Structures are given as structure tokens and as C-alpha cells.
Amino acid sequence: MKRQAEQQAQQTAAGSAPENLLDDPFPIETVPDGPQSEVQNDRMEWWREARLGLFIHWGPYARPAGEWKGEEIQASYSEHIMLRAKIPAAEYEEMAAGWNPSSFDALKWVRTAKRAGLKYIIFTAKHHDGFAMYDSHVSNYSIVQHAVFRRDPLRELAEACEQEEMVLGIYYSHAMDWHDPDSQGNTWDYPGNIGAYDDVESWVHDPDKRSRFERYLNNKSLPQVRELLTDYGKVGLMWFDCGGKLTREQGEQFLDAVYSLQPDCLVNSRVWKAPLGDYSNTSDNQLTTRTLRQDWENIITLNESWGYKKSDHNWKSPASIIRQMIDVVSKSGNLVINIGPTETGEWDPVSESILLEIGGWLDTYGDSIYGAGASPTAKPSWGRCTAKGNTLYLHVFEGPTDRKLVVPGLKTDVLRAYMLEDGRELKLTRLSEQDLEIELPESVLSEVNEFSKPQVIAVLCSGPIDGNPVGLFDSREGSILELGVFDAEISGAGLKYDTGKKGRDNLLDWTDESAEAVWSVRTLGAADFDVRIEYGSGDAEGGGGTYLVTTGDQSLRAQVQPTGGPYDFREFYVGKLHFPEAGEYLIRLQAERITGQYLMQPRCLKLQR
Incomplete structure (x- = not known):
């Protein structure tokens, strides 16, 4: 009941009427797979x-x-x-x-x-x-x-x-x-x-x-x-x-x-x-x-x-x-x-x-969709992938302007790639042992942009799909990788994912200074990225403190700024991170000091090339 009252108070602060809708007011528990x-x-x-x-x-x-x-x-x-x-x-x-x-x-x-x-x-x-x-x-x-x-x-x-x-x-x-x-x-x-x-x-x-x-x-x-x-x-x-x-x-x-x-x-x-x-x-x-x-x-x-x-x-x-x-x-x-x-x-x-x-x-x-499921490859910045048998399906939500679609983390040899709608063959290029580039027809971009409905590419592999699930930074200038908190692994007493409903795709109850959110990322080479963070925070009696964004021996430090309320999300510049060579890295969002009732309610990190 105390937690419910806190949530209702936050909703009121965010400008919405408090209402528990009985959809299951108890924490959703993740069940270990056996x-x-x-x-x-x-x-x-x-x-x-x-x-x-x-x-x-x-x-x-x-x-x-x-x-x-x-x-x-x-x-x-x-x-x-x-x-x-x-x-x-x-x-x-x-x-x-x-x-x-x-x-x-x-x-x-x-x-x-x-x-x-x-x-x-x-x-x-x-x-x-x-x-x-x-x-x-x-x-x-x-x-x-x-x-x-x-x-x-x-x-x-x-x-x-x-x-x-x-x-x-x-x-x-x-x-x-x-x-x-x-x-x-x-x-x-x-x-x-x-x-x-x-x-x-x-x-x-x-x-x-x-x-x-x-x-x-x-x-x-x-x-x-x-x-x-x-x-x-x-x-x-x-x-x-x-x-x-x-x-x-x-x-x-x-x-x-x-x-x-x-x-x-x-x-x-x-x-x-x-x-x-x-x-x-x-x-x-x-x-x-x-x-x-x-x-x-x-x-x-x-x-x-x-x-x-x-x-x-x-x-x-x-x-x-x-x-x-x-x-x-x-x-x-x-x-x-x-x-x-x-x-x-x-x-x-x-x-x-x-x-x-x-x-x-x-x-x-x-x-x-039917009979399909998760792919062992990485979640791409341009959409989502599903897999069925030896076929990887690429769902293009937002096509790259240069029409070169990078498929991250695909290790299996590819026999062909084609538009699922009409079977048109597409040109393939291997960028690395685990990354593939596909050249899209101009019509794909126009249809995605005009109707906002995903186009689908089928990638037929030579055998069962083998992949690397670690997210890949796009090396093109101006590209942005958004790291949502629901894609992070979190730890620390009390820290939890919010409901995931509209406007609730943030972390909640960050009251433990040892808590953190961690993302795994990968680069194809040395690169520098500007780091921004989006979060909500109340006044001095709400969120407050200092936080760190770290990778390797690099650490960016920033002060939590009030945004008007825990669900009034705003974006702030944090600093620049350098990735010295190709490889996999861990990016950590950590509390340094909590001075309010909670640190903040973060939604995502954004890294821009």
C-alpha cells in the first residue's frame, strides 16, 4: 500500500489523475528459464x-x-x-x-x-x-x-x-x-x-x-x-x-x-x-x-x-x-x-x-511473425529482427539515408537476401565476420517513410542462425544509438523497471547508491561519441544527487537537474566517451551520491557519433 501511494503521488506530480487500474498491482516477476x-x-x-x-x-x-x-x-x-x-x-x-x-x-x-x-x-x-x-x-x-x-x-x-x-x-x-x-x-x-x-x-x-x-x-x-x-x-x-x-x-x-x-x-x-x-x-x-x-x-x-x-x-x-x-x-x-x-x-x-x-x-x-521468435543477433538501431529456421527476417522501421543497412552480429554465412514482399534480390557485403551490409532499394525507404509500416527483408542463412547479441554502434557520422533502460541489466536494492506503459519506460526507486544500469555495446573501430541522458526528477524533495556514466577507465560525472517532476522527462548533455579500438565495452550508469528521496528516473542514454 505504501508503494501504491508513492506511485499515485508521482502520477499526480506528473499531471495525471491517480488511478490504479487493477491490471495486476503486484510486481511482475521474471522467471529463470530451465x-x-x-x-x-x-x-x-x-x-x-x-x-x-x-x-x-x-x-x-x-x-x-x-x-x-x-x-x-x-x-x-x-x-x-x-x-x-x-x-x-x-x-x-x-x-x-x-x-x-x-x-x-x-x-x-x-x-x-x-x-x-x-x-x-x-x-x-x-x-x-x-x-x-x-x-x-x-x-x-x-x-x-x-x-x-x-x-x-x-x-x-x-x-x-x-x-x-x-x-x-x-x-x-x-x-x-x-x-x-x-x-x-x-x-x-x-x-x-x-x-x-x-x-x-x-x-x-x-x-x-x-x-x-x-x-x-x-x-x-x-x-x-x-x-x-x-x-x-x-x-x-x-x-x-x-x-x-x-x-x-x-x-x-x-x-x-x-x-x-x-x-x-x-x-x-x-x-x-x-x-x-x-x-x-x-x-x-x-x-x-x-x-x-x-x-x-x-x-x-x-x-x-x-x-x-x-x-x-x-x-x-x-x-x-x-x-x-x-x-x-x-x-x-x-x-x-x-x-x-x-x-x-x-x-x-x-x-x-x-x-x-x-x-x-x-x-x-x-x-x-507466425512461428517466428527471437534472433540471436543484436537488436539493430533501424528496427527489429525475428528468426524462423534458417531465415532471419529484418523489419525496417527507419531506413538509413544512404540505403546501406547494417545487420549487426550475424555470424552465419548468408546464401541470399530478398524483399519478402516480392522476392527482389538484394546486394550483400560482409563488413566483418559478424556484420553484414545490405543495400536497400530506394522504394523501401520511401514506403517506410510515407506509411510508417515496416518493410521486411528475408535473409536466408546456410544453416542455423548464429549471432552476437551485443549492440553495435553505427560508425556513420551523425548516427545515434539510443540505449533504453529496459534494454539494460540493473542491480541494486529497490531499483526496478517501471510499468512500461505509455510514459512509464523508465527506471524507478533509485535510492541505493550502489545500484547501476549496464549496457553491453560493440564498435567496429575507434570512435568518439557525445553522451546525453534523458530522465525525470522532482525538486530538492524529489530526485537529486550526482551520477556517473563510465566505460573502462573513463568516467563522466554530472549533477541531477530538476525537470519539474519524476515523469517530466528532459534531455541533458553529459560529455564525450572515447572507444580506442574495435571490440566490446560495458557502459554503466551509476549513482555517485543521492541527496534526494531518489536519484532520478532515467529513460535512456543517447550516444551520437
């Missing part, structure tokens, strides 16, 4: 091949669509309207009872998802409001028994998925239920309940709260999970939410329930938190990511809300989502894109057009 069994690899095979999924957030909250009694509710997520507006359960029930989404067409949904290039669907069978979007026999608070609709959307969707050979996944909010008097979250109807933002330690030793919460788990939550896995055919995955609000033992109960009924069904880590589950999840709408474990999933919305919100027009562009997709797959992750259908059961035209534009790109370049 050898996976043949059984586990077989279970994960379809998921690793798919790479792309569709989330569908649909429930009675689509009716008010972010407004209640004529007023917009200040909540980024429309599906949280019951909590944010403190709507009495009886009033919410009345609203849900009149819901009749007569335009719902499961087959159309699935076919549109296929046209968008998405390989699995995750449907919200029950969200935090406690309303079942299927014919539950455990509770009559459902779209079939409570609403006038009287149809079972999940059954129709399961049948459509089977017909179209689409994998069906089911979302179920197992820890949070604002309708149930024994669950968590609703303290305006049930004052003795566990609060929506209360951590486990606040109630686990309270006999009344714990016993009532366990009654909810045993009488509603677990039985509904069992009926979902019994009555709706083969389920590809169960997607749980807010599991960090459970004890580990309670999370394991749900894991055991899934595996006992459908052993091949995958379970995400939010069943509790890592290391439970078959794969890990990032935070909601996390735009800057790190690999969490061998199998992980990034989830984003097309705008801001997950459920339909009529006032939310903050759309992500198709090009930005395509780049996000490529970035995630380049780290061997999956991307799930969310849509929130309207009250009537239709997809709003903007959402559908964005998805279909993404699908059009995938029609041409899907070979570089």
Missing part, C-alpha cells in the same frame, strides 16, 4: 506458432459505455464503471437485466478475427462485475438467465471457433467479483469486504475476511471455472486476472482445477503470479517490454479502454500496433490485441478497420 519437458513443449506448440491473439472484453458495461446517470465516469477502463462510480449491485443488476445485444454474430466475429490475421480468441466469460457471459448453472446472474437476451454468447462463439478452426480461450476473473457479498472489491454494498486495492497481507490473517473470501472461491469461482471447462468443448487456454490478490495456495487450486479437466489447456501466470502458469503476462497496455520468461504474452488495447467506451477516441495507429507486434515477437513473445464490442454486439468501425489493416500487412509479411 529446460522444459517434452510434454510442456508439446502443450505450447500451437501457442508459439500462433503469436497473435484477439481479446474480447464484452459485458453489460458496454451499455453505459463509460457514462452513468448522464455523467462520464473518470475511469480509463469502462469495464471498471461499477467500481469507479460505486454503483450499487441492485442498480447494476437492473441495468444488466435490460441488455439485449441483438446484433451479436459469433461467426462474423471469428471470421473478422481471421481476416485480421489473429490465431486465437480470448473471451470474457466473467469480468470483475461478476456477470456471467454464458449460461452458468452456478449463478443465475448471467446473460442467459438475468438479461432479456436469453442467448449464450460463449456457446455460439465456441461453435464458431470450431467451425473456423480458431483456438478458443476463456477469460475468467477468479479473484474479483463486485456482485458477490463474499468476494473482493465491493465495499460500498458490503463494507466488511476486502477492498479492491487491498493486498493479501491486509486480510490473510483476518478470520472473517479470509473465510468469507474462501467461501466465494469454493461456492462460485472454482465451480464456474469447472463448468466452463466441462460444458464448452476444447478450451485452448484459461486467462485469469488479478491473481496476485490470492495466496499462492489459492492460485494453485485454480491451476489444478484446469489441468484436472483439460490437461492440454494453457493457463496464464495471473492465475496467481509467476512462476505459476504456462506463460507470463506483462501489465495491461505495456508498450515497452522485456522478456519475462521463455513464453510470455503482451496485451494491448486499440485505444485506452478494454470494454467499449463511447468517449475513448485515443486510437493507436495500425503502424504502431504492427511495430509493437514485431517488437514482441522479436523477443519470442505473443501479442494479444483487444476489442470492446458495443452494446448491440457489433464492432465499432474504427476498431474493425484498424484490425483489418493489420491483417493486410500480415497477408504479405506474416511469414516473419
